[in-house]
Amino acid sequence: MIGLKNLSVSVSNKEIIKGVNYSFEKNKVYALMGPNGSGKSTLAYAIAGHPSYSYSKKSKIFFEKSEISKLLPDKRAKKGIFLSFQNPLSLNGVTVFQLLRLALSGIKEPLAVKKQIDVLADKLHIKKELISRSLNEGASGGEKKKLELLQAIVLDAKFIIFDEIDTGVDIDALKIIAEYMSKNRKNKTYLLITHYNRILKYVKPDKVLVMSSGKIVKVGDYKLAEEIEKNGYKSL
Amino acid sequence: MKQNDLNFDYKFGFSKPEKSVFRVKKGINEEIVSQISIRATDKAMNSWEDLPSEIKDTYDRIGVPEAEKNFLAGVSAQYESEVVYESIQKELTKQGVIFCDMDTGLKKYPEIVKKYFGTIISPYDNKFAALNSSVWSGGSFVYVPRGVKVALPLQAYFRINARNFGQFERTLIIAEPESFVHYIEGCTAPIYTTSSLHSAVVEIIVKPGARVRYTTVQNWSKNVFNLVTKRARVEKNAVMEWVDCNIGSGVTMKYPSCFLVGDGAKGEVLSIAYAGSAQHQDAGAKMIHMAPNTTSRIVSKSISGHGGRTSYRGLVQVLPGASNSKVYVSCDALILDEESRSDTYPSMKINENEVDIQHEATVEKLGEEKLFYLQSRGISKSEAEGLLVNGFIEPVVKEIPLEYSIELNRLINLEMAGSVG
Structure with missing residues (x-):
C-alpha cells in the first residue's frame, strides 16, 4: 500500500525522521506509538506531503507501485492518502460540503456529496449545525475528529492516517470512530498515531x-x- | 447659491494634507475638465478590436457573450436587455416609481430634483463634489412613493448604455416614508473607460420608516481613479444599507456614509475590497449618529495580493444627544503574500455617554497550514486559496443577489490567480 524507503525528513534544517524503512499493507490497522518528539507526526505529514519539509536525496515514498515523493499533497490525496489532523483548523466561511464538493469536483456529483454528508453525519452522531457551519468552528475535540473521519469516508480514502486520534477526544466520540474503522476495514489501511493505547x-x-x-x-x-x-x- | 469660502475644514469626515497627482489652473471650463480627466486617447473605442487585450482576455475568461462584451466594453450603444428594461419600467410606472437617468430626471421632474439635489452633499463638501456638481452627467434618478415596496432590485445595468457610463455620475434616490427599494450599480465584468477619473456623487434620502439598500459592484479598469462621495440621510426608524464591493480601478477612495438624523434610524455598510498588483483600495464607511436610539453597523472585508494595498478608513461619530446609540464595527483584512499591504484607520468620536460601542479588527495571512489542510483533501493550492478567500468574504457576499455573488467569487479567484489584467 504505502512503502517508505530510506525516508529522512528535515524540518527547518533539523533532521526529525532518520532513515525509516517500512511497508504498510492493505486491509490492516497500524498503531504508531512513541514518546513526544519521536517524529510520529512528522512521519504522518511527510506521507501526506507537507510542503515545507525537506527530504534527503535517497528518501522515497511509494503508493502501491508508484513513487509519490515528488507529488504535491493534493495529488497524493487524489490517490487515496488522507491525513486526519491532530488539531483540525477551523475554516472561516467554508462548510464541510463546500470543501468536499470542491475536492470531488468532476468525480462525484455535488448532490451525491451532500446526501452522503447528511447520512454520515447521522451515523457518526455529528450535530446538524456543525455541518452547516464553518468547518470545525466551535466544534469540540471529539466533534472535530468525527468531521475528519467523515471527510475521509466521503473522499473514499484508501490510506487513512489519524494523527493523535485520542487526544482531546471524549470516550463517546472515540467509540464511534473506532466502531466505524472496525466495520470498514476492507480495502482500507489505517495508521493510528497515539500516545496511549486508549483507542486500541x-x-x-x-x-x-x-x-x-x-x-x-x-x-x-x-x-x-x-x-x-x-x-x-x-523499557524498550 | 450663496458663495462660500472653500477653505474650511470638513465638518464630518477625513482631511489630510494634499498630495496632488497633477494640477490644473483655477476655474472650470471644458478644457480644464478634459485636462482633469486625462483622456488616455482621443480616439473613441469603436470596436472590440480596439480594446486593450487584458480587458478582452478577462471577458473571454469569465465567459461574457459577444453582445454583452460590446456593451461592457463601452463600445455599443444598444443592448438587448432594453426589452427587459422596458417591461420593468412599465411595472414601475404603475406603482408610481420613477427610475431614469439623472438628466432625464431633471428635465421631467424638476420640482423633485430641485428640492433634494445637493442637500445631502453640497457642492462645497469637498473638491470632487464641487467638480461633480459643476459638470455632472449620467447617473440615476430614483423616486419611490410612500408605502411602495419595489420587489425587484433596480439595476443601473439595464438602464445605462455606453454613452451614460458617466465620468461624473450623479445619483439621487428618494424613498418616501415606509417605502423600500434596492438599487444595484455596476457589474462584475470589468468596465473599460478611457477617462481616468471617475468621480461620482450619490445622494440618498431615506424618509421615516423607509428602507434603501444600495449595492455596488465596482470593477473599473486599472487606469481609473475612482473617487466617489456617497451619503445617505436616514430619518426616523428608517434603514439605509450600503453593500460596497470594490475590485477594479487603480485607486479607489470611497466611504459610504449614513447621517442618522432620526430617532431609531439604522445604517449599515458591508464592504469587500480586493487590491491586486498596482491597486490601492482605500475604502471604508462613515456613520454619524445625530439622534437617540440610532444603530450603525460596519462590516469590512479586505484582501490584498500581488503587491496590492487595501486600507480601511472608518469614522463613527456619536453627537451629544444621540443617547442609547449602538455602534458595531468589524474590519478584517486578509493579506495573501509578503508584497501586499493592509492598513486600518478606524476613528471614533463619541460625545455621548449612553452608547454601546463594539469594535473588532483582525488581520490575517493566508496560512500555510490551512492551505496544507485543504491540499491534503485533494484540493490544489490555488483552489484552496480561492476557497479560503471566498470563505473570508462570505458574510458580505451572502448579502448580494445570487447572480452577482457567484460572479464576484469567480472574479476574485481569477484576480488572485493573476490571470486577469
Whole structure:
C-alpha cells in the first residue's frame, strides 16, 4: 500500500525522521506509538506531503507501485492518502460540503456529496449545525475528529492516517470512530498515531510500531501496546 | 447659491494634507475638465478590436457573450436587455416609481430634483463634489412613493448604455416614508473607460420608516481613479444599507456614509475590497449618529495580493444627544503574500455617554497550514486559496443577489490567480 524507503525528513534544517524503512499493507490497522518528539507526526505529514519539509536525496515514498515523493499533497490525496489532523483548523466561511464538493469536483456529483454528508453525519452522531457551519468552528475535540473521519469516508480514502486520534477526544466520540474503522476495514489501511493505547481497546491493531528519535525501533502486535502501557517506553 | 469660502475644514469626515497627482489652473471650463480627466486617447473605442487585450482576455475568461462584451466594453450603444428594461419600467410606472437617468430626471421632474439635489452633499463638501456638481452627467434618478415596496432590485445595468457610463455620475434616490427599494450599480465584468477619473456623487434620502439598500459592484479598469462621495440621510426608524464591493480601478477612495438624523434610524455598510498588483483600495464607511436610539453597523472585508494595498478608513461619530446609540464595527483584512499591504484607520468620536460601542479588527495571512489542510483533501493550492478567500468574504457576499455573488467569487479567484489584467 504505502512503502517508505530510506525516508529522512528535515524540518527547518533539523533532521526529525532518520532513515525509516517500512511497508504498510492493505486491509490492516497500524498503531504508531512513541514518546513526544519521536517524529510520529512528522512521519504522518511527510506521507501526506507537507510542503515545507525537506527530504534527503535517497528518501522515497511509494503508493502501491508508484513513487509519490515528488507529488504535491493534493495529488497524493487524489490517490487515496488522507491525513486526519491532530488539531483540525477551523475554516472561516467554508462548510464541510463546500470543501468536499470542491475536492470531488468532476468525480462525484455535488448532490451525491451532500446526501452522503447528511447520512454520515447521522451515523457518526455529528450535530446538524456543525455541518452547516464553518468547518470545525466551535466544534469540540471529539466533534472535530468525527468531521475528519467523515471527510475521509466521503473522499473514499484508501490510506487513512489519524494523527493523535485520542487526544482531546471524549470516550463517546472515540467509540464511534473506532466502531466505524472496525466495520470498514476492507480495502482500507489505517495508521493510528497515539500516545496511549486508549483507542486500541476499541480497535485492535494488526501491527504496533514504536518510534523513537526519528526511527522505528520496534514492531510487534497489539501485545506490544499493552506492554508499553504497563512499563512505558524506557523499557524498550 | 450663496458663495462660500472653500477653505474650511470638513465638518464630518477625513482631511489630510494634499498630495496632488497633477494640477490644473483655477476655474472650470471644458478644457480644464478634459485636462482633469486625462483622456488616455482621443480616439473613441469603436470596436472590440480596439480594446486593450487584458480587458478582452478577462471577458473571454469569465465567459461574457459577444453582445454583452460590446456593451461592457463601452463600445455599443444598444443592448438587448432594453426589452427587459422596458417591461420593468412599465411595472414601475404603475406603482408610481420613477427610475431614469439623472438628466432625464431633471428635465421631467424638476420640482423633485430641485428640492433634494445637493442637500445631502453640497457642492462645497469637498473638491470632487464641487467638480461633480459643476459638470455632472449620467447617473440615476430614483423616486419611490410612500408605502411602495419595489420587489425587484433596480439595476443601473439595464438602464445605462455606453454613452451614460458617466465620468461624473450623479445619483439621487428618494424613498418616501415606509417605502423600500434596492438599487444595484455596476457589474462584475470589468468596465473599460478611457477617462481616468471617475468621480461620482450619490445622494440618498431615506424618509421615516423607509428602507434603501444600495449595492455596488465596482470593477473599473486599472487606469481609473475612482473617487466617489456617497451619503445617505436616514430619518426616523428608517434603514439605509450600503453593500460596497470594490475590485477594479487603480485607486479607489470611497466611504459610504449614513447621517442618522432620526430617532431609531439604522445604517449599515458591508464592504469587500480586493487590491491586486498596482491597486490601492482605500475604502471604508462613515456613520454619524445625530439622534437617540440610532444603530450603525460596519462590516469590512479586505484582501490584498500581488503587491496590492487595501486600507480601511472608518469614522463613527456619536453627537451629544444621540443617547442609547449602538455602534458595531468589524474590519478584517486578509493579506495573501509578503508584497501586499493592509492598513486600518478606524476613528471614533463619541460625545455621548449612553452608547454601546463594539469594535473588532483582525488581520490575517493566508496560512500555510490551512492551505496544507485543504491540499491534503485533494484540493490544489490555488483552489484552496480561492476557497479560503471566498470563505473570508462570505458574510458580505451572502448579502448580494445570487447572480452577482457567484460572479464576484469567480472574479476574485481569477484576480488572485493573476490571470486577469
